[in-house]
Amino acid sequence: MHKSQKVQMKQQKVYQTKDKDKNKKRATFTYYSPKIRKITNLFKHTNINIAFKNTNTIQQHTKPKTIDKNQDYNTSGICRLTCNTCKMSYIGQTSRNLNQKYREHIHYIRNNDPQSAYAQHILQNLHEYGCITDTMSLLKPTYKTSMLIPYEQLFIQTFHHNGNLITEQSTGEQNAFFQLAIDTMLTPATT
Numbered sequence: 001m002h003k004s005q006k007v008q009m010k011q012q013k014v015y016q017t018k019d020k021d022k023n024k025k026r027a028t029f030t031y032y033s034p035k036i037r038k039i040t041n042l043f044k045h046t047n048i049n050i051a052f053k054n055t056n057t058i059q060q061h062t063k064p065k066t067i068d069k070n071q072d073y074n075t076s077g078i079c080r081l082t083c084n085t086c087k088m089s090y091i092g093q094t095s096r097n098l099n100q101k102y103r104e105h106i107h108y109i110r111n112n113d114p115q116s117a118y119a120q121h122i123l124q125n126l127h128e129y130g131c132i133t134d135t136m137s138l139l140k141p142t143y144k145t146s147m148l149i150p151y152e153q154l155f156i157q158t159f160h161h162n163g164n165l166i167t168e169q170s171t172g173e174q175n176a177f178f179q180l181a182i183d184t185m186l187t188p189a190t191t
């Protein structure tokens, strides 16, 4: 039998026993708190419930914490977080890496804390987010910290211009040169 199949079977067994014992059920899921229940209840008729559970399986906890094949998530730079429901985007930047940035936003959502515009969008509209590969993409890798803010502003303006920016995100002060570039179609890729 394949190793991962074994793990999965074990895991199912654990869930079964936990389900029988109502008192211990809470221990099964790290995020099984009243706060999270409040959120999952809001998303009862959507797939979001599954997303919460997936992040708490034993399989995921025991898996080595590598970011698969996708090197993008280990890079600093400008990223886009897309809403699974309305497909609108949030633009962010990080001098650390995208993976950490993603976890930050998801942490806000799970704690019902609209600290970021993306979390605010998901929570207030009862929209859905997905796993990192569904939700986040790298727009522009850069290790130059001084370039993070200008690039972020350029993408914010571009996405806003194309009607793809979530309304919760402030567009900031519109940069005239960026606007000139956008208006003359010299836009960075927005997809």
Ligand SMILES: [Zn+2]
Binding pocket: 083, 084, 085, 086, 087, 088, 121, 125, 127, 128
């Ligand atoms: Zn949305």
